[in-house]
Amino acid sequence: MSGHLSTLVLHQYRYGEISGAEAVALRQHLDACPECAARLRAQEAERRAFELTPMPDALRGLDAEPGWRRFLRIGFVAPLLAAAVATLVVVPVIVGGLGDDPAADPVGGEVGTTRTKGVDLPLEVWTDGASGVRAVAEGEPLAAGQRVQLRYDPQGHEWSVLAGVDGTGAVEVFGQAEEDGATGGRHAPFSLVLDATAGPQTFVLLLSDRPLLEDELQRAVRGSEVDGVVRHAVSHRKE
């Protein structure tokens, strides 16, 4: 119609979704067009007003609903999430514990990952220690309160699932992601803070070429064979 920028394009620009030549052209338009510049300023003003208003209770309560608990079930601590919201870092608290028996495998299934140095690992636990960020070594214990992040390799699969199993055998599915079919290590887009449930903490990576249903996912995490699912797991005792 008028050759002006659409309302949606202005939003996308604000949200940083437009880049490259398109962004350059857009900025040129904004410099030359007081009308669109004013509309962008109005959006920014609405943004500032919005930031001052509290979140509706109906949305705040969503985290406790089944759909969300499905992924972050155990020991979920709201204040941690609230603190994380600003950067979209999800911080579930894994119920883990004091590792009285490092050999115990509450999952009951076979551990698919052999930790051999120098070999590609599909699933690793990373942590930020005093000496910087590093992979947690094989046999190295984890501690309650320790923040960890999973690093995994989808190995060309279409879908990956990251989950944890605590010392009581409780399964917590952190998330299921659609991958780009590529190979290569990547950090999960969340970090985890371990809490003090007894027993070893196991982390599980499921790889598949289709999204998994909840019950398949639960079974596969626990080590049952599920058609088309490759399972990798690493266990660390808790101290």
Next chain:
Amino acid sequence: MSLVGRAVDGTGPAPRVTNDAARVRAGAERVAGTLDIAALYRRYGDMVLGRCRSLLGNDADAQEAMQEVFLQVHRQRDAFRGEASPTTYLYRAATNTCLNRMRTRRRRPEEMVAEPPAVLASDALVDQVELRQVVQRLLADEDERTVSCVVYHYLDGMTHDEAGALLGISGAAVRKRIGKFRERLGPTGPSWFREGGT
């Protein structure tokens, strides 16, 4: 690439335990478990609310519609995850939600808001009050897709191609629908409907 190699010899890009915001954003929409509605709301709520306000015309209705949009995303996480642009998805979802509400409101005139709609003139390419009234009328006899075409094109200033991309149809199809709509409207519609669109 060898993860262990990196871990052992420390080469390669430094991994972070806490991701930077951009990376987390990119990932958050792809990982169901981290599809955090609260975070999504904080990031995109202003856009969704603005969209609802521009169509519904009053703040109370817009607030309700906005909540409905995020509740819907929460219910349909899989669909949301498949979307490349959260902005596009939410904008479209908000538009559909509002049009549905307007349709329902039309059937129950006693529930129509009596107060005059607030005009967000700064974000308007056309007279929004007038357009809302036209959209409200359109919902009676035009199909949903045509109404969406009209809203995206006239209210939001999208080109036919942009509107088509959002609706999953071609720009030519949008042009056709709007052309037919203008024909039906005849000389009675607001002037800006009758003027040529791009």
